[in-house]
Amino acid sequence: MSIILYDLAGADPDLRFSPYCWRTRFALAHKGLPVETVPWRFTDGAVIAFSGQGKVPVIVDAGKVVSDSWVIADYLEEQAPTPTLFGGPTGRAHASFVNAWADSILVGAIARFIVRDLLDIIDPKDVDYFRSSREARFGATLEAVQAGREDRVAAFRDLLLPVRLHLRKNQWLGGAAPSYADHIVAGTLMWPYCASRFELLEPNDPVAHWQGRMLDLYGGLGRAAKRA
Amino acid sequence: MSIILYDLAGADPDLRFSPYCWRTRFALAHKGLPVETVPWRFTDGAVIAFSGQGKVPVIVDAGKVVSDSWVIADYLEEQAPTPTLFGGPTGRAHASFVNAWADSILVGAIARFIVRDLLDIIDPKDVDYFRSSREARFGATLEAVQAGREDRVAAFRDLLLPVRLHLRKNQWLGGAAPSYADHIVAGTLMWPYCASRFELLEPNDPVAHWQGRMLDLYGGLGRAAKRA
Numbered sequence: 405m406s407i408i409l410y411d412l413a414g415a416d417p418d419l420r421f422s423p424y425c426w427r428t429r430f431a432l433a434h435k436g437l438p439v440e441t442v443p444w445r446f447t448d449g450a451v452i453a454f455s456g457q458g459k460v461p462v463i464v465d466a467g468k469v470v471s472d473s474w475v476i477a478d479y480l481e482e483q484a485p486t487p488t489l490f491g492g493p494t495g496r497a498h499a500s501f502v503n504a505w506a507d508s509i510l511v512g513a514i515a516r517f518i519v520r521d522l523l524d525i526i527d528p529k530d531v532d533y534f535r536s537s538r539e540a541r542f543g544a545t546l547e548a549v550q551a552g553r554e555d556r557v558a559a560f561r562d563l564l565l566p567v568r569l570h571l572r573k574n575q576w577l578g579g580a581a582p583s584y585a586d587h588i589v590a591g592t593l594m595w596p597y598c599a600s601r602f603e604l605l606e607p608n609d610p611v612a613h614w615q616g617r618m619l620d621l622y623g624g625l626g627r628a629a630k631r632a
Numbered sequence: 633m634s635i636i637l638y639d640l641a642g643a644d645p646d647l648r649f650s651p652y653c654w655r656t657r658f659a660l661a662h663k664g665l666p667v668e669t670v671p672w673r674f675t676d677g678a679v680i681a682f683s684g685q686g687k688v689p690v691i692v693d694a695g696k697v698v699s700d701s702w703v704i705a706d707y708l709e710e711q712a713p714t715p716t717l718f719g720g721p722t723g724r725a726h727a728s729f730v731n732a733w734a735d736s737i738l739v740g741a742i743a744r745f746i747v748r749d750l751l752d753i754i755d756p757k758d759v760d761y762f763r764s765s766r767e768a769r770f771g772a773t774l775e776a777v778q779a780g781r782e783d784r785v786a787a788f789r790d791l792l793l794p795v796r797l798h799l800r801k802n803q804w805l806g807g808a809a810p811s812y813a814d815h816i817v818a819g820t821l822m823w824p825y826c827a828s829r830f831e832l833l834e835p836n837d838p839v840a841h842w843q844g845r846m847l848d849l850y851g852g853l854g855r856a857a858k859r860a
Contacts, residue, residue: 494719497798497807498726504797505733569732570725579725 413443427591433622641671655819
């Protein structure tokens with residue numbers, strides 16, 4: 405039986421762009437677990453009320469409900485130990501650092517490049533909620549937050565220096581094989597990749613080359629993703 | 633037989649402040665390996681010419697010469713597998729990301745707070761080399777680089793968000809036990825801790841609490857370190 409994944413979607417139900425849902429998509433594919441996704445919108449809180457909270461990803465695995473991409477990764481690693489996501493407890497702890505880095509540095513930085521673009525792809529019923537909640541968070545209009553992004557993109561690319569430096573000697577963030585660290589960072593980058601036409605990465609950046617390899621993994625899961 | 637470690641020292645030979653040598657000190661202590669340190673100064677290149685390069689840390693283990701803190705960690709893990717530094721190949725790869733993060737984000741940021749202070753503690757014979765090489769690197773005088781640090785320290789503390797976020801759910805960067813990821817970040821922070829009196833961390837910061845635990849490890853190795 406397939407695992408059900410409640411997955412953030414745009415007005416176009418095939419457009420999936422949540423950085424957290426993409427982490428889970430990659431992790432499920434890594435485990436070779438069949439998945440059936442359910443398009444979900446920001447204002448569909450009631451649809452996942454059964455999970456006891458209001459955000460996606462949420463998975464349902466034979467009646468077992470798990471939410472939060474990190475908790476889901478833990479659950480999958482426990483249920484289906486190979487191929488491993490973490491490579492043991494120390495690898496898991498170090499991946500938690502990568503997760504914390506992505507959440508505290510990368511997500512907020514990317515938002516400043518695409519948050520206005522998101523308005524153009526989300527479901528019409530989400531627009532008012534999205535604008536008011538995000539403008540409250542940033543203390544500025546979405547247009548103002550995104551303004552001047554061409555001038556700021558070089559500084560953004562500098563934030564990826566740790567990834568770039570690591571990739572000098574490693575094919576994947578997980579070393580010789582992809583790990584959940586790859587899913588964290590590549591999943592986060594699927595967000596601007598699917599939701600915006602703005603080029604956050606230079607095509608000749610080693611990070612972009614790695615991203616290309618990630619798009620090709622798992623039968624081209626990322627490559628097949630619908631883009632704005 | 634003790635491992636010999638060539639370790640950056642100040643005018644006071646007991647003052648040891650290299651962020652890379654400290655990573656190695658912690659890793660050696662983690663393995664429970666006896667070490668004999670040799671104070672080394674920036675202009676003592678000839679002393680370690682036998683290593684085929686000009687920087688510390690360099691270790692000599694029963695005639696085997698290894699340089700570069702990351703390569704040394706690999707060597708130690710191979711020679712003395714337990715207690716582990718990496719927890720296997722995936723943990724090692726994820727630690728490489730932490731190392732890349734520390735090197736590309738943390739080291740350069742810390743330098744801007746203490747580089748002028750370093751002049752006051754390094755050996756007199758290193759002063760001219762240190763000032764000219766660092767001023768060339770920064771394109772400014774050491775005084776100008778360090779100026780206004782009180783106003784910039786909040787932004788520096790934000791760079792540590794990934795560590796802070798990870799520590800919400802973990803005692804150590806390595807999870808339930810310290811790993812080389814702890815040595816990387818704590819070793820890097822030994823640099824300002826030993827070389828400067830400037831308070832980079834707020835005392836009530838969870839990162840400072842973790843640093844305190846790191847100072848107490850291995851019989852209080854860090855706690856016993858001489859400070860400027």
